[in-house]
Amino acid sequence: MMTSSPITIEALVVLDAIEFRGSYAAAAEQLNKVPSALSYIVQKLEEQLNVTLFERQGRRSVLTPAGKHLLVEGRKVLSAMNTLSEQTQTIANGWETKISIACDSILDITPVFSVVGCFLEEHQNIEIDVQEEVMNGSWEALIEDKVDLVIGAPAPVPIQKGIRAIKIGELQQVLVVNKNHQLAQIKQPVNTLELAKFRSVVVHDSAQHEIPRTVNIIEGSRHFYVTSLNQKIAAITAGVGIGYLPKDLIQSLVENGELVIIALVDELPPQDLFIAWKITNKGKGLLRLRNLLSSHFS
Amino acid sequence: MMTSSPITIEALVVLDAIEFRGSYAAAAEQLNKVPSALSYIVQKLEEQLNVTLFERQGRRSVLTPAGKHLLVEGRKVLSAMNTLSEQTQTIANGWETKISIACDSILDITPVFSVVGCFLEEHQNIEIDVQEEVMNGSWEALIEDKVDLVIGAPAPVPIQKGIRAIKIGELQQVLVVNKNHQLAQIKQPVNTLELAKFRSVVVHDSAQHEIPRTVNIIEGSRHFYVTSLNQKIAAITAGVGIGYLPKDLIQSLVENGELVIIALVDELPPQDLFIAWKITNKGKGLLRLRNLLSSHFS
DNA sequence: TTGGTTTGTTCAAAAAATTTGAACAATAAA
DNA sequence: TTTATTGTTCAAATTTTTTGAACAAACCAA
Numbered sequence: 001m002m003t004s005s006p007i008t009i010e011a012l013v014v015l016d017a018i019e020f021r022g023s024y025a026a027a028a029e030q031l032n033k034v035p036s037a038l039s040y041i042v043q044k045l046e047e048q049l050n051v052t053l054f055e056r057q058g059r060r061s062v063l064t065p066a067g068k069h070l071l072v073e074g075r076k077v078l079s080a081m082n083t084l085s086e087q088t089q090t091i092a093n094g095w096e097t098k099i100s101i102a103c104d105s106i107l108d109i110t111p112v113f114s115v116v117g118c119f120l121e122e123h124q125n126i127e128i129d130v131q132e133e134v135m136n137g138s139w140e141a142l143i144e145d146k147v148d149l150v151i152g153a154p155a156p157v158p159i160q161k162g163i164r165a166i167k168i169g170e171l172q173q174v175l176v177v178n179k180n181h182q183l184a185q186i187k188q189p190v191n192t193l194e195l196a197k198f199r200s201v202v203v204h205d206s207a208q209h210e211i212p213r214t215v216n217i218i219e220g221s222r223h224f225y226v227t228s229l230n231q232k233i234a235a236i237t238a239g240v241g242i243g244y245l246p247k248d249l250i251q252s253l254v255e256n257g258e259l260v261i262i263a264l265v266d267e268l269p270p271q272d273l274f275i276a277w278k279i280t281n282k283g284k285g286l287l288r289l290r291n292l293l294s295s296h297f298s
Numbered sequence: 299m300m301t302s303s304p305i306t307i308e309a310l311v312v313l314d315a316i317e318f319r320g321s322y323a324a325a326a327e328q329l330n331k332v333p334s335a336l337s338y339i340v341q342k343l344e345e346q347l348n349v350t351l352f353e354r355q356g357r358r359s360v361l362t363p364a365g366k367h368l369l370v371e372g373r374k375v376l377s378a379m380n381t382l383s384e385q386t387q388t389i390a391n392g393w394e395t396k397i398s399i400a401c402d403s404i405l406d407i408t409p410v411f412s413v414v415g416c417f418l419e420e421h422q423n424i425e426i427d428v429q430e431e432v433m434n435g436s437w438e439a440l441i442e443d444k445v446d447l448v449i450g451a452p453a454p455v456p457i458q459k460g461i462r463a464i465k466i467g468e469l470q471q472v473l474v475v476n477k478n479h480q481l482a483q484i485k486q487p488v489n490t491l492e493l494a495k496f497r498s499v500v501v502h503d504s505a506q507h508e509i510p511r512t513v514n515i516i517e518g519s520r521h522f523y524v525t526s527l528n529q530k531i532a533a534i535t536a537g538v539g540i541g542y543l544p545k546d547l548i549q550s551l552v553e554n555g556e557l558v559i560i561a562l563v564d565e566l567p568p569q570d571l572f573i574a575w576k577i578t579n580k581g582k583g584l585l586r587l588r589n590l591l592s593s594h595f596s
Numbered sequence: 597t598t599g600g601t602t603t604g605t606t607c608a609a610a611a612a613a614t615t616t617g618a619a620c621a622a623t624a625a626a
Numbered sequence: 627t628t629t630a631t632t633g634t635t636c637a638a639a640t641t642t643t644t645t646g647a648a649c650a651a652a653c654c655a656a
Contacts, residue, residue, distance in 0.1 A: 004311050005379040013302050024633060037615055039634060049383060051390040059623045059632040066390040073382050077375060081303040084371050085347060092349040092364035196523075322604060335644050337605060342643095357603040357652045 006048035009081060012074040014041050015053070019063065019071055083145055096283040098127040100147040102138040105203075105229040106171060106246060107152030107273065115296050119289050126285050134228070135205045142276060148286050151293070155272045165276035168297040172247045172270045175262040176254070178239035189263040199224055199241035203232050244268065304346035307379060310372040312339050313351070317361065317369055388423070394581040396425040398445040400436040403501075403527040404469060404544060405450030405571065413594050417587050424583050432526070433503045440574060446584050449591070453570040463574035466595040470545045470568045473560040474552070476537035486561040497522055497539035501530050542566065 017027035018038065028035045046053050053067030063071060090096040101116075103109055109132075116128055133141055138153040140146075143160065157165040175195075177183045183190070183198055204225045224241045226232050233250065236243050237258055253259040275293055277286060315325035316336065326333045344351050351365030361369060385395045399414075401407055407430075414426055431439055436448040437456050455463040473493075475481045481488070481496055497520040522539050524530050531548065534541050535556055551557040573591055575584060 004376070005307065005383040007379055007383050008307050009303065009305070023631090025631075034616060035633065036617080036635080040614070043634090049386060051386055056622095056633075059621095061633070064390070066386050069389050069395070070382065070386045073378075073385070077378055077382065078302070080371075080375055080378070081305055084368065084375065085303045085305050087371070088347060088364050088368045089349055091367050092362070321602090323602080332645055333604065334606080334646080338643070341605090354604075354651095359604075 007045065007070070007074070009078070011041055011045045012070075012078055014038050015045075015067070015071050016075060016078065018042075018061070024061065079146075087145075090283045094282075094284045095123075096126060096148070096285045098129060099149065099283070099285050099289065100129045100131070102131055102133045102141040102147040102150045102153075104138045104150070104152040104154065104273070105132045105134050106154065108246075108248065111296065112151055112293075115292050116289075119285075119292055122288070123285060132228075134203050137205060139276075142278065145278075148281055148283065149275065149277045149289065151275050152273045153276055155274070157274060157276065162278050162280060163276055164279050165274040166294065167272050168275050168293065169273050170270040171273055173244040173268055174247050174250075175242060175264060175268075176236055176245050176250055176259045177242045177262060178237060179257055179260050181239055181242065181260070183242055183262055184260045189265045191265045195242065201226060201232050201235045201241040201243040203227070203229060305343065305368070305372070307376070309339055309343045310368075310376055312336050313343075313365070313369050314373060314376065316340075316352075316359070322359065384423075392580065392582045393421075394424060394446070394583045396427060397447065397581070397583055397587060398427040398429070400429050400431045400439040400445040400448045400451075402436045402448070402450040402452065402571070403430045403432050404452065406546070409594065410449055410591075413590050414587075417583075417590055420586070421583060430526075432501050435503060437574075440576065443576075446579055446581065447573065447575050447587065449573050450571045451574055453572070455572060455574065460576050460578060461574055462577050463572040464592070465570050466573050466591065467571050468568040469571055471542040471566055472545050472548075473540060473562060474534055474543050474548055474557045475540045475560060476535060477555055477558050479537055479540065479558075481540055481560060482558045487563045488560055489563045493540065496520075499524060499530050499533045499539040499541040501525070501527060 014027065014031065017030050018024055021027045021030055024035045024038050028038050031038070042053065051066050052064055053070060054061040055064050056062075086096065086098055103112060109130075113130075116130070120126070120128060131141070131147065133150075135154065138147075138150040139158050142150045142153075142163065143158065152168070153165075154171075157163065175190075177198075181198075183195075186194070201224045204227050224235060226235055229245075229249075232243055233245060233253070235241065236245070237253060242262075247261075250259055250261075254261055275290065277290065312325065312329065315328050316322060319325045319328055322333045322336050326336050329336070340351065349364050350362055351368060352359040353362050388395055401410060407428075411428075414428070418424070418426060429439070429445065431448075433452065436445075436451040439445045440448045440451075440461065441456065441458065450466070451463075452469075455461065473488075475496075479496075481493075484492070499522045502523045502525050520539075522533060524533055527543075527547075530541060531543060531551070533539065534543070535551060540560075545559075548557055548559075552559055573588065573595075575588065
């Protein structure tokens with residue numbers, strides 16, 4: 001006879017709120033409860049688990065290591081629960097109540113939003129949640145069911161069955177530097193090996209669990225890590241280092257002279273960009289959205 | 299305001315039991331309830347989710363596709379919940395669920411793994427995560443709490459209170475070059491100042507935030523940066539430059555004549571290697587692992 | 597076909613749980 | 627010091643859940 005875990009969803013929600021808001025009082029307000037109700041729920045959990053989760057420090061309660069662990073892992077469970085109920089409703093109704101999209105930050109998001117706008121016009125009661133990811137971060141989000149659709153994820157498509165990807169365009173990346181950078185003085189085209197001398201600006205992969213992949217990282221050179229494409233542009237513009245950027249994105253900065261495009265002996269081939277989804281995902285909204293995207297981008 | 303999922307653990311347990319036993323009646327018996335109680339719970343879930351989970355076929359209830367999905371995924375959540383409560387209790391008892399170790403790549407990792415193997419034999423449900431770091435990278439990982447233990451980190455121990463380090467051995471580094479390298483022709487012992495003429499191969503410090511520190515870097519010379527010790531060996535073997543390497547590690551390459559050890563006027567003192575941890579970290583698993591390591595390495 | 601069973605559901609009553617608000621002690625801020 | 631805020635306790639109020647009897651549907655065997 002397998003005795004089920006004493007942890008309830010309710011309790012995890014309460015734990016989450018207490019940590020998030022910083023006090024029982026504030027958490028109670030958020031949950032439309034009264035502080036004593038939370039006290040009751042926490043105590044029940046502590047008793048059934050036989051573990052103290054909060055240590056009272058003065059008039060403030062602070063999580064014990066065990067409590068912290070329960071919270072951190074519990075939040076993952078809560079998130080899984082949310083996607084589970086979304087998925088269940090989607091299967092039952094055919095249409096989803098919410099569609100989550102990951103957009104790779106390498107992509108200009110404006111035309112995507114205009115298509116999404118059309119979709120929302122058609123389907124007033126579907127919510128859309130867009131998040132920005134970098135490189136493997138978008139694939140990871142798809143694989144882990146954090147999103148239903150990724151837009152603009154770069155090749156290679158993960159070798160994993162159950163993922164369908166179609167190309168929606170390609171992106172020409174060029175090497176750019178600040179106008180005063182040493183590299184701007186050298187006569188072009190430059191050999192790729194020469195680049196090893198300079199510090200390069202790299203966007204840190206947003207993937208958390210998968211082995212981060214790095215493309216276009218200039219081998220052997222020193223790196224400067226940033227966490228978004230905008231930071232990368234800013235860093236290069238500020239002269240911190242060199243790096244590859246999408247040609248379209250830096251057009252204006254090149255025109256006003258801030259950035260200089262460096263010609264290479266071996267020009268990078270254009271990078272393929274994909275939209276991708278799981279074939280197990282049969283949602284009608286997803287299908288419709290994909291069709292809209294395909295017809296706007298080809 | 300994020301509204302939490304209507305699915306409860308209780309409901310998932312009921313769903314699981316109904317499917318497993320094949321009927322409400324049998325499931326009720328298993329759960330020490332009465333059939334009507336299960337009926338109530340299922341109906342509540344169906345209502346709140348606005349999804350029918352069971353289709354009544356004759357006197358028997360059968361899962362709809364949505365119900366099947368909820369059950370299959372729900373079982374994963376249930377299992378996660380069980381391990382979560384176990385883990386929480388484990389932590390409360392002073393043990394850890396996972397121990398992260400940084401190994402300096404200068405160290406031969408094989409004997410470490412054999413000790414870790416013993417430890418895992420004793421503690422089947424503790425996970426171990428080993429990562430390789432270089433120079434300050436391992437100290438940084440410890441300071442920033444990315445790992446619980448570093449093994450084989452080189453002196454000096456960071457002057458920072460809260461870190462305990464004990465020496466586990468020393469490492470003799472020698473200067474080596476490819477057999478055809480210019481330096482191999484000069485009469486030995488060589489004065490350290492002479493080395494400035496040659497390009498030296500340097501492992502890039504894996505530290506990200508601290509100011510990277512460089513030991514054994516030949517001052518003033520030109521550098522070639524690589525990202526791992528293996529790359530360093532390969533680069534030196536290929537004749538790209540000169541560099542210091544642990545004596546034991548290049549024994550075979552010296553014997554077959556590929557590499558040549560260069561005697562120096564001022565021979566490097568042997569470098570002390572440490573295991574280190576934070577004294578705030580009171581984990582019993584860490585203590586046990588440290589004891590195992592100490593007894594195997596001294 | 598016809599009884600005898602078994603199944604899940606419904607319902608009102610009973611039991612158990614959660615929630616509430618007032619009172620309180622401990623602490624921090626003024 | 628006073629004042630305000632925090633989390634806890636407790637009995638009462640409220641809500642939720644459980645119960646068992648009654649019931650209708652469906653299966654089974656003869």
